[in-house]
Every structure is written in structure tokens, then in C-alpha cells.
Amino acid sequence: MGNMMEPGQTVYFEGQYMPVEEANVSIMTHSFNYGTGLFEGIRGYYSSDEDNVLIFRLPEHVDRMVRNFNVLCMDISETPEDLANICVELVRRSSFREGVYIRPICYKSELSLGPRLDGVESRFCCYVIKLGDYCDIESGLDVVVSSWRRLSDNAIPSRAKSIGSYINSSLASTEAKQAGFDEAIFLREDGTVAEGSAMNLFMVLDGQLVTTPPTADILVGITRNTVIELAQNELGLEVIERPIARTELYVCDEVFFCGTGAQVAPVRSVDRRLVGGGQPGPVSRQLQELYFRVVRGKIDKYRSWCTAVY
Ligand SMILES: Cc1ncc(COP(=O)(O)O)c(C=O)c1O
Structure with missing residues (x-):
């Protein structure tokens, strides 16, 4: 930042x-x-x-x-x-x-x-x-599965957004950046996907939008909830919350991160494998575009999500 x-x-x-x-x-x-x-x-x-x-x-x-x-x-x-x-x-x-x-x-x-x-x-x-953009939201991020595991709910609960728990995020983010990647993906102790170092994860597979559930040691993001609502209401997509296996990220059509800092950030590759040909896919693009209109108060239906300061 x-x-x-x-x-x-x-x-x-x-x-x-x-x-x-x-x-x-x-x-x-x-x-x-x-x-x-x-x-x-x-x-x-x-x-x-x-x-x-x-x-x-x-x-x-x-x-x-x-x-x-x-x-x-x-x-x-x-x-x-x-x-x-x-x-x-x-x-x-x-x-x-x-x-x-x-x-x-x-x-x-x-x-x-x-x-x-x-x-x-x-x-x-x-x-x-x-604060402007926190990561590259245009060309897609090159991300890597971290060697660090996500904190489990019974050790330090991710949902709490506690100061101490960000050592976990810092370790994963540092490792990924030192290895030349843009971001990290955390797996849980059971080997399934949790989220990014400071962002939630979605994938598009077989026309469905899939994300990890609140029980997957994630911080239940407000951007995540926003994306789910926009995908269902505006794009008519089916959204499924279920565990995601690591290799599903290799074979799916699209992956993107979302979070207050990351906003809606398409992923170009996971573990050096291109996702969906290496271009941000249509669902990621449409959701990103919608998100930026919503946060700037341009869609009346969601204007109540914005609090004017001056
Ligand atoms: C670990 C983690 N996951 C997910 C998110 C996304 O949460 P939100 O959309 O509420 O910002 C964040 C914070 O930005 C985070 O630190």
C-alpha cells in the first residue's frame, strides 16, 4: 500500500x-x-x-x-x-x-x-x-498455492479479523512475492482451498460461480457477500458455497479474488498454470465492472450501500 x-x-x-x-x-x-x-x-x-x-x-x-x-x-x-x-x-x-x-x-x-x-x-x-488500487485488477494476477496453511477456526479464528492472525497472511504474502508471484492462495489443514492472503476466492466452473463456505477458515468478506448478491441478482448466476479442491483451480474457467483492498481482481494463473487461457474471463470482467459502478453509487438499487461523507 x-x-x-x-x-x-x-x-x-x-x-x-x-x-x-x-x-x-x-x-x-x-x-x-x-x-x-x-x-x-x-x-x-x-x-x-x-x-x-x-x-x-x-x-x-x-x-x-x-x-x-x-x-x-x-x-x-x-x-x-x-x-x-x-x-x-x-x-x-x-x-x-x-x-x-x-x-x-x-x-x-x-x-x-x-x-x-x-x-x-x-x-x-x-x-x-x-488509497487507489491495491493490486493489478486489469491483466490478471499470477498466484501460487502457499506452503503456509490457513489458520484454523479452533486455533485463531479467521472470521474475527484479529491483528495477531495477520502474521499468517504476512507469511503467505511474503513467500509468494519473494518467489515472483502477485499473491498467495491458502489451503486449509485438510488440503482444500480457503482464500487469498487478504481476499476471498471465487471460481467459475460449469457455468456456476463457486466460493468457499464460511466454515472454510475464511474471513467472511463483505465484498464476497456483495459479489454473491450481484452475481445472483444482476447476472442470474447460480452461486454455490462448497469446499474447493486445489486442482479445481487448474481446470476451471475463471478464478478471481475479491476484498475491500483487492476489489474484484481476476487471476491469470495458479501455480504457473494458465486459468481459462490466461485472460480475465467474462464473469470476472462483468462482476468487476458492476462492482465499480455500485461502489460509485451509479446503480440506484444499491445506492443504500454507499454512505456519502460531505
Ligand atoms: C483474510 C481476508 N480475507 C478476506 C478479506 C475480504 O474481506 P472484505 O471483503 O470484507 O474486505 C480480507 C480483507 O480485506 C482479508 O483480510
Whole structure:
């Protein structure tokens, strides 16, 4: 990503808006020591028609974070409405009129030792950066099955989007990039497909759109849910959630990733085997095109998914 904060930019920290330079945590902070925090990644898209930034599916991101409080025994003073308002307010205060990425974090803020979850104070903080495309969404990605396995739900639950669990993603992403690939695909301990390092996976096979189920050690993506809805409602496709075998990725017609960062990103090859001849396929293309119209508020039916900032 590489995009960093502007000097003096406003963030939310310890119940207040303040310049980023003043928002610092102690080295004794529980989440700094044990990775005990949850985060979200939310995009806002600039609409030139409306001269506004539209935040995509903000309530759904807040809802996912708040539901996951239960996994990490968290409780904070802000309400879900407060969290959504803080996200909007931070973009407003940034004055950005381009693509943005909002990073809300709920973390164990106590200066205490011991990796216990209950009874440890949590706090909420949030910042905004400018963000364009995160990976190549045009020509297709060259991806590799990782030698690292996806975390299992009974070890560190992927669904929680917890800070510590991203070591798993970092290992896979680093390995793939060091070997000259664009991205990694995680298999589960049972050898079936889970997802990418920070994105969900779909394949097109026999006219069906197939993706791995919420029980496949994935983060249940909001983009994934969006793609499922658009594929069913707008393209009339049958969407199947079922386990995917590694070699199905070699023989299927199309593979694509989706996620807030990745958006809708076609895959050109898996393990050096071209997928569908090596060109982004028609379903990936159509869904990508639809997605970009939806996030910019251009389709009335889905306008309620966009929250205008200004
Ligand atoms: C591991 C992982 N899977 C999937 C996704 C996609 O989730 P979403 O569409 O909610 O951004 C992400 C985050 O972007 C992720 O980190």
C-alpha cells in the first residue's frame, strides 16, 4: 500500500479527535504484546458526478467488528452508531476528494501482562489514508498455492479479523512475492482451498460461480457477500458455497479474488498454470465492472450501500 498519513492529519484515539502525531500507544499495551485487537478495512470511493466520497457498506463493516467483540471478550464505550459516525467524520476532516481507506481498530488497551482476554480494557481508534488500487485488477494476477496453511477456526479464528492472525497472511504474502508471484492462495489443514492472503476466492466452473463456505477458515468478506448478491441478482448466476479442491483451480474457467483492498481482481494463473487461457474471463470482467459502478453509487438499487461523507 505504501500510502501514509499526511502530517497533522486527524485520527480518533482514546475518545478524542487529535493529530496523528499525538496518537501513540505504550510498549506495554496488551494488544502490542499479544496481537489482541480487531480491525476493519473500509473503502470510500470518489464520485465525480456527486463530488463526494461514498463509503462502501459502512454499517456492514461496523456490524462485523462489533459481532467479533464476542470472540475477543471486548466491550467499549462507543456504540456501533458512534463507530460509523467516527469513520465518516474522519474522512470529512481529511477533506480528501479521492479514494480513501478507513482503518478502525478495537484493541486491548490495558498495560497488563498475561494473554487473558476477559476483564482487560479495550479501546477504539481509527485513521484514514488515501488509497487507489491495491493490486493489478486489469491483466490478471499470477498466484501460487502457499506452503503456509490457513489458520484454523479452533486455533485463531479467521472470521474475527484479529491483528495477531495477520502474521499468517504476512507469511503467505511474503513467500509468494519473494518467489515472483502477485499473491498467495491458502489451503486449509485438510488440503482444500480457503482464500487469498487478504481476499476471498471465487471460481467459475460449469457455468456456476463457486466460493468457499464460511466454515472454510475464511474471513467472511463483505465484498464476497456483495459479489454473491450481484452475481445472483444482476447476472442470474447460480452461486454455490462448497469446499474447493486445489486442482479445481487448474481446470476451471475463471478464478478471481475479491476484498475491500483487492476489489474484484481476476487471476491469470495458479501455480504457473494458465486459468481459462490466461485472460480475465467474462464473469470476472462483468462482476468487476458492476462492482465499480455500485461502489460509485451509479446503480440506484444499491445506492443504500454507499454512505456519502460531505
Ligand atoms: C483474510 C481476508 N480475507 C478476506 C478479506 C475480504 O474481506 P472484505 O471483503 O470484507 O474486505 C480480507 C480483507 O480485506 C482479508 O483480510
